[in-house]
Every structure is written in structure tokens, then in C-alpha cells.
Amino acid sequence: MIRALALALAVAALAALAAPAWAAPLKDPSRAVTDGIICPCSCGEILTGCTCETGKAMKAYVDREVKGGKSKDQVEAALVSQYGEVILGAPKAQGFNLVVWIAPFVVTVAGFLVASLALVRWTRRRSGAAVSAGAAAHGSESPFRTDPDARLAALRARAEEELRGLRE
Numbered sequence: 001m002i003r004a005l006a007l008a009l010a011v012a013a014l015a016a017l018a019a020p021a022w023a024a025p026l027k028d029p030s031r032a033v034t035d036g037i038i039c040p041c042s043c044g045e046i047l048t049g050c051t052c053e054t055g056k057a058m059k060a061y062v063d064r065e066v067k068g069g070k071s072k073d074q075v076e077a078a079l080v081s082q083y084g085e086v087i088l089g090a091p092k093a094q095g096f097n098l099v100v101w102i103a104p105f106v107v108t109v110a111g112f113l114v115a116s117l118a119l120v121r122w123t124r125r126r127s128g129a130a131v132s133a134g135a136a137a138h139g140s141e142s143p144f145r146t147d148p149d150a151r152l153a154a155l156r157a158r159a160e161e162e163l164r165g166l167r168e
Helices: 002-022 029-034 053-067 072-083 095-138 148-167
Strands: none
Touching: 029 053, 029 072, 053 072
């Protein structure tokens, strides 16, 4: 099970790394910039879809800069210097910001591991308790009883005993 989980995680990581290679090139070079920028007004929209006056003004600024020959990184750097990193749609994967990119995956994998370990323990505990209860009801010391009729009889006896306890 752990191998399958590791394999699935590896495939997901490779797909995430290869995703930019699959992406189709954008026809509008300014859109490449505006897709990664959030409008600084209170609307909180991505600049490409923003319809407020601030968003329109910023789109015009990006268009002018791109048509003036600046690259995406240069335009983003200018906007970040003016508004701060909060304007970026996604933080750069550098330094402490790397935690934002890695933590969700680590926490998800850890949660699946904890849940699977808990489920394995619970199922083992329940199956062990049922086998020992069946052996005790029949007076047998062997917990590896394979007779299905005997197990059924043990479960019926246990149920009747519990019902008698409830009636009292």
C-alpha cells in the first residue's frame, strides 16, 4: 500500500512539473502577465478578468510595458516593487514561500498515512476481539478456528448474552 502511495505521489509530482511544457503558448503576451497578477483594489480578481477601473488601468500599464519590449519578469518585478508580493496570484517558489507550495502535499500525505494506520489498527483489533470471543464462547483455546458454523454460533451466543444483560 505504501508503494502504491509513493508511486501515485511520484506520478503526480512528475505531472505537475511537466504541466508548463503542455501549456499552449498564449497569443497575447500581456495576458501572460495579467493572468498571474491580482488586482490591488478590494475586488480581489485576477487582473485578466477584472472590470474595475484600477484593473483596467493596470491592464493598460501592462500592455504598454509589454509593447515597449519589457519581459514578463520585468513587468511583474515593477508591479511587485510598487504594490508588494501580495499582488502576485501565486507566491514565487523561493525561500520561505516554498513552504506554501510544499506544505499542502506533505500534510495530505501525512493525513493519508495516519488514517491508513488507524484503519489497519482498528480492523486488526476488531478481528482479534471477534476471534477471541468466539474461542471463549466455545471453550476452545485456539484463536484460529475456521469452522463458519462455530463462528456463527459464537456470535449468536454473544448476542443473546448481551441482550440478556440489557433486559436486566
